[in-house]
Amino acid sequence: MHIVQVLLSPRVGGAESLAAALEDAWCAMPGVRVSTLYLEGDKSKNPISRFFSLRRRLRATVADVVVSHSALPNLYARAAARKGLPVISVLHSAVDDFESRTLRVVERLLLHKSSAIVAVSESQARAYRSRFPAAPTRVIPNGIASSFNRISHEDVEIVRVNTIARIVEQKNPELWIEVAERISSPDVRLRWWGPMNIESPKVASLMRRFEAASPMFFPGAIEDVAPVLAGTDLLFHPSDREAFSVGLLEAAAAGVPIVCSDSVGETLPDWLPRTEFIAGDASSAERAVLGAIGNLNELGDHARGAAGRVADFYSIARTAARYMELMAEVLRKSGKEGV
Structure with a gap:
């Protein structure tokens, strides 16, 4: 064929x-x-x-x-x-x-x-x-690939909050930047891994402004998502909308707790654990991320419990x-x- x-x-x-x-x-x-x-x-x-x-x-x-x-x-x-x-x-x-x-x-x-x-x-x-x-x-x-190692969430001094996605307007980098600025703390490290859409003037302008103050927040594109997931305590997905996010499924298959908008959550199966915020609302997203950080051990247990099912079914x-x-x-x- x-x-x-x-x-x-x-x-x-x-x-x-x-x-x-x-x-x-x-x-x-x-x-x-x-x-x-x-x-x-x-x-x-x-x-x-x-x-x-x-x-x-x-x-x-x-x-x-x-x-x-x-x-x-x-x-x-x-x-x-x-x-x-x-x-x-x-x-x-x-x-x-x-x-x-x-x-x-x-x-x-x-x-x-x-x-x-x-x-x-x-x-x-x-x-x-x-x-x-x-x-x-x-x-x-x-x-998704089924070769993700299960993440063991141990007590950490610095909570690693990662976003893994293309930096495009659909993913709402403006909300991400606002949340990152509000959560600024020596106990939390935020990173956005992914290629930037340099053709979008709005995205390029946002990134230039934020990179000037915090150049390490955007490490750039990655060839293999597995090592990044292995170093992730919490995945923050700021997008208002998705058809069906492979990035979220990969994180779930690795046992990483997820924070995403309620509209994106509607595309996911009910049994997949996640913490949701009101789409487009930076204050709601900030509360969701901070709440997840405060409850990371329990959320990690739930995420690991669902990881095998995610990896198999998807x-x-x-x-x-x-x-x-x-x-x-x-x-x-x-x-x-x-x-």
Whole structure:
């Protein structure tokens, strides 16, 4: 089976991380080959040029099934796919892409070419179904590596509060900075690990202001999250919204207590322990972080108790297998069973 994944560009993000992890897992399966096409592989941003470029490249790959990731690749992949080529569209956005009337109209026009629509969380699926009730929607949660060491939370002199995420507006760095300034204490060390979106003037301005006073707060991008999690006593996730955060799942699989907004908490399973704050409210976030620090031993016990279940249920191997089952199903329906 030849699977072709379609992405917007080779940047660092949730869609790209999932696609790379799925490729590794699928390529370990016998008889499976995976290729990746980028919508921005055609440097022109002209919609017609992009369409014909993707259509030409899709035909050259001789794909058996296409898996596209995120709003624009989902639209272009279905439009450009040859007749009879199954296309599975994966929703990744933390916001409602279909608030735009234009995108809603285009989505309705392309639904007949949708073999399946995959949402990464139940809340995302509900939002999509509310607009397109007839769409063939399926929920397949994001997956994580299962090689995280369980964290042993011992009494520490300095509590290490880490954030592990891209520094982009969606993650609410403004709230993080406000909380960091309020919690400033020799007993607490805050760090934000991740690449910065230098294309955002607002983010760049915030980071320059804060780095000038506290340059060690932003160590930069990391290749491997495991060592950072091993040195984390509490994970603080400031984002107002997420589709389904891999970073939070990784922390939970390592037994690290989590602090996140209530809106992000809605995307997580009820059994996953976390401390929540009111989304966008710095005072609420400050209270949540300080409360978690004060109750770290008990929260650590709860986090470690759930770690095994998180690592098993959300393993990338299980996620890849769910996609493979879905691909087998859509291939049967298209008359290509046994590919």
